[in-house]
Amino acid sequence: MLRKVVTARRRALPGFVLCALCGLAEAAVITLRVSDSASGRALDSVVASLVPLDRGELPQPRSASIAQANKTFLPHVSVVQTGTAVEFPNNDTVRHHVYSFSPAKVFELKLYSGKPAKPVIFDKPGVVVLGCNIHDRMSAYVVVVDTPWFGISDGEGTVRVSGVPPGDYLLQLWHPRRLGLPELPPRPLRVMGDLAESVSVDLKN
Numbered sequence: 001m002l003r004k005v006v007t008a009r010r011r012a013l014p015g016f017v018l019c020a021l022c023g024l025a026e027a028a029v030i031t032l033r034v035s036d037s038a039s040g041r042a043l044d045s046v047v048a049s050l051v052p053l054d055r056g057e058l059p060q061p062r063s064a065s066i067a068q069a070n071k072t073f074l075p076h077v078s079v080v081q082t083g084t085a086v087e088f089p090n091n092d093t094v095r096h097h098v099y100s101f102s103p104a105k106v107f108e109l110k111l112y113s114g115k116p117a118k119p120v121i122f123d124k125p126g127v128v129v130l131g132c133n134i135h136d137r138m139s140a141y142v143v144v145v146d147t148p149w150f151g152i153s154d155g156e157g158t159v160r161v162s163g164v165p166p167g168d169y170l171l172q173l174w175h176p177r178r179l180g181l182p183e184l185p186p187r188p189l190r191v192m193g194d195l196a197e198s199v200s201v202d203l204k205n
């Protein structure tokens with residue numbers, strides 16, 4: 001009796017495995033190697049976002065957090081989907097006064113310690129520059145994008161965006177040193193499966 005049950009389970013296994021593989025094949029992993037167009041060197045802190053051309057129903061934005069520790073915003077560069085609620089926990093013993101005058105999100109969290117009662121909703125796409133009224137050298141960037149598919153390049157200039165459904169996208173790149181410069185022209189990207197691309201970013205023009 002017991003043996004029969006075990007056999008049945010074994011037979012059922014291949015079906016499960018196949019289904020799991022089908023699911024994985026639908027969503028692609030996009031890997032970008034980003035370099036500085038002037039030096040050819042790997043570039044970190046590049047925000048890459050894949051904005052779908054066909055605006056179907058997008059997944060709901062996830063929440064995000066930008067902490068303050070040792071009088072520094074962590075992370076220094078964030079990317080969030082439009083509509084994301086961002087927490088600003090202050091892990092320092094000193095109080096901070098976080099603000100932004102950027103058109104994409106004007107707000108201030110007046111002098112506080114600990115965690116503010118409410119998160120800040122970043123409800124418009126664009127680049128938001130954060131500062132602290134008390135500590136002038138504190139700064140950070142939040143790039144708000146109309147897509148849940150994005151990433152930030154690491155020290156090797158690598159960005160990995162996973163779970164991207166097949167379709168046509170515009171790849172948009174941004175770097176803090178491009179603040180105040182015009183947007184880089186987006187490049188069309190067709191996603192049919194996993195993809196690896198090399199891209200360069202001009203930091204000056």
Ligand SMILES: [Cu+2]
Nearest residue numbers: 096132134135
């Ligand atoms: Cu501060």
